[in-house]
Amino acid sequence: MRAIDDAYGSLRTVRALPMSPAEVDALAEEFEPRPAEDVLAWAVDRFAGRIVLTCSWQQQSSVLLDMCSRLGADIRVVELDTGLLFPETYATRDALIARYGVTVERVDPLRTVAEQAEDEGPELWAREPDRCCGLRKVEPLERALTGMDAWVTGIRRAQSPTRAGARKVQLDARRGVVKIQPLVDWDDERVKGYLFAHDVPYNPLHDQGYPSIGCVPCTRRVAEGEDARAGRWAGTGKTECGLHL
Numbered sequence: 215m216r217a218i219d220d221a222y223g224s225l226r227t228v229r230a231l232p233m234s235p236a237e238v239d240a241l242a243e244e245f246e247p248r249p250a251e252d253v254l255a256w257a258v259d260r261f262a263g264r265i266v267l268t269c270s271w272q273q274q275s276s277v278l279l280d281m282c283s284r285l286g287a288d289i290r291v292v293e294l295d296t297g298l299l300f301p302e303t304y305a306t307r308d309a310l311i312a313r314y315g316v317t318v319e320r321v322d323p324l325r326t327v328a329e330q331a332e333d334e335g336p337e338l339w340a341r342e343p344d345r346c347c348g349l350r351k352v353e354p355l356e357r358a359l360t361g362m363d364a365w366v367t368g369i370r371r372a373q374s375p376t377r378a379g380a381r382k383v384q385l386d387a388r389r390g391v392v393k394i395q396p397l398v399d400w401d402d403e404r405v406k407g408y409l410f411a412h413d414v415p416y417n418p419l420h421d422q423g424y425p426s427i428g429c430v431p432c433t434r435r436v437a438e439g440e441d442a443r444a445g446r447w448a449g450t451g452k453t454e455c456g457l458h459l
């Protein structure tokens with residue numbers, strides 16, 4: 215366990231920034247009124263060979279993979295597989311790979327779910343969800359970002375108050391990458407509209423009361439009118455897994 219904690223800690227060292235905060239602010243202003251495809255195309259060109267798209271296999275992943283395909287974008291695609299995802303999520307991944315012929319690099323946690331239970335006791339997510347997310351999501355992300363200058367994510371402002379200030383281009387200074395967030399200003403209707411217009415495979419759980427989908431133990435259906443992320447870590451006060459600082 216010590217080795218794992220050391221590995222986790224060593225990745226927390228601050229990296230040099232690929233762009234200055236002033237440059238990133240100017241780009242965020244420039245791209246704010248422009249379409250998602252513009253920022254994605256710019257980023258793939260600007261950070262060629264040093265840009266990664268992470269996929270959670272929620273509906274935003276479907277949109278971004280379709281856009282990358284239409285743009286002919288040469289981009290590294292990574293999934294952070296906690297080992298605890300829904301069967302529907304894995305099936306969505308497989309459907310998207312089949313549709314777009316994309317190579318997806320899986321980055322696993324350092325320990326399997328069973329090994330984590332042996333070391334930390336069963337169901338760490340129920341006792342220490344921040345540590346569980348740190349081990350199964352954040353540490354793998356930070357490994358995936360090693361050597362990268364830019365990280366494309368599908369987060370949207372409408373998803374939660376904690377994401378309301380997200381921009382299309384912003385710095386993750388701690389991880390030393392520029393975050394590219396082409397869909398930040400999209401609402402649910404726009405996402406659904408894109409998926410239907412282009413006949414893109416998407417996670418069927420979105421149509422079954424799951425606006426936000428994570429690991430099985432920490433995701434539940436939401437009721438009509440509830441916040442979109444109310445079904446994540448319900449009752450714990452936790453609202454983010456730590457990927458998006």
Ligand code: SF4
Nearest residue numbers: 339346347350429432
């Ligand atoms: S969402 Fe839950 S099960 Fe998944 S990594 Fe976080 S705490 Fe663990």
